[in-house]
Amino acid sequence: GQQVMQIPQYQHVQEGEDFTTYCNSSTTLSNIQWYKQRPGGHPVFLIQLVKSGEVKKQKRLTFQFGEAKKNSSLHITATQTTDVGTYFCAVFLNAGGTSYGKLTFGQGTILTVHP
Amino acid sequence: EPEVTQTPSHQVTQMGQEVILRCVPISNHLYFYWYRQILGQKVEFLVSFYNNEISEKSEIFDDQFSVERPDGSNFTLKIRSTKLEDSAMYFCASSIRGRGGYTFGSGTRLTVV
Numbered sequence: 001g002q003q004v005m006q007i008p009q010y011q012h013v014q015e016g017e018d019f020t021t022y023c024n025s026s027t028t029l030s031n032i033q034w035y036k037q038r039p040g041g042h043p044v045f046l047i048q049l050v051k052s053g054e055v056k057k058q059k060r061l062t063f064q065f066g067e068a069k070k071n072s073s074l075h076i077t078a079t080q081t082t083d084v085g086t087y088f089c090a091v092f093l094n095a096g097g098t099s100y101g102k103l104t105f106g107q108g109t110i111l112t113v114h115p
Numbered sequence: 116e117p118e119v120t121q122t123p124s125h126q127v128t129q130m131g132q133e134v135i136l137r138c139v140p141i142s143n144h145l146y147f148y149w150y151r152q153i154l155g156q157k158v159e160f161l162v163s164f165y166n167n168e169i170s171e172k173s174e175i176f177d178d179q180f181s182v183e184r185p186d187g188s189n190f191t192l193k194i195r196s197t198k199l200e201d202s203a204m205y206f207c208a209s210s211i212r213g214r215g216g217y218t219f220g221s222g223t224r225l226t227v228v
Contacts, residue, residue: 030214031214033216033217037158041221042206042219042220042221042222043158043206043217043219044219045216045217045218045219047216048215048216088157088158090158092214101171102160102163102171102173103148103160103217104160105150105157105158105159105160106157107157108157108158
């Protein structure tokens with residue numbers, strides 16, 4: 001069935017190093033969203049990508065949507081301790097009729113940053 | 116910035132008891148959701164609600180679960196007879212569009228003992 005896989009599960013970096021998390025789907029996606037969850041917090045919406053090959057930037061964060069719309073990545077340049085948290089991709093699955101489907105989260109990548 | 120408000124922040128209940136988790140979505144949002152997250156695990160979809168009816172639900176959302184929008188502001192999740200495995204963080208979310216970004220509340224930590 002439809003599913004989305006996110007890797008890596010964990011990433012430990014030194015402050016100042018770069019970080020990338022990847023999200024892969026077995027099927028073509030209509031769009032993909034990214035969320036950040038701080039430790040003990042709730043998911044916070046970061047961005048939505050819709051177009052094939054789309055690249056969007058938010059300060060040190062770069063989001064990409066693959067040409068085939070089956071994968072996406074989030075890259076953080078020069079990590080800071082404030083980047084600590086879990087990063088989730090999320091996609092709409094099993095849409096039918098008038099329903100938009102279920103926004104389904106990947107397993108998440110837990111980022112720790114050592115000062 | 117508008118927020119989704121959830122109460123209580125923490126609920127402890129005996130197994131078999133009914134619990135009601137409450138949410139106040141953002142006022143101009145039309146789509147409402149419940150998710151849950153067992154400690155350290157992924158965020159799992161439970162149910163979506165639009166135009167006063169359920170639009171999607173997951174296999175987790177069985178007959179023990181129900182949702183209601185009793186008035187123009189509140190959105191509730193009821194678990195009729197709680198089980199130990201219902202212990203989790205429950206997040207309410209809302210969105211202005213069916214396929215837009217979701218705004219999540221701070222969650223209710225449910226502990227079933």
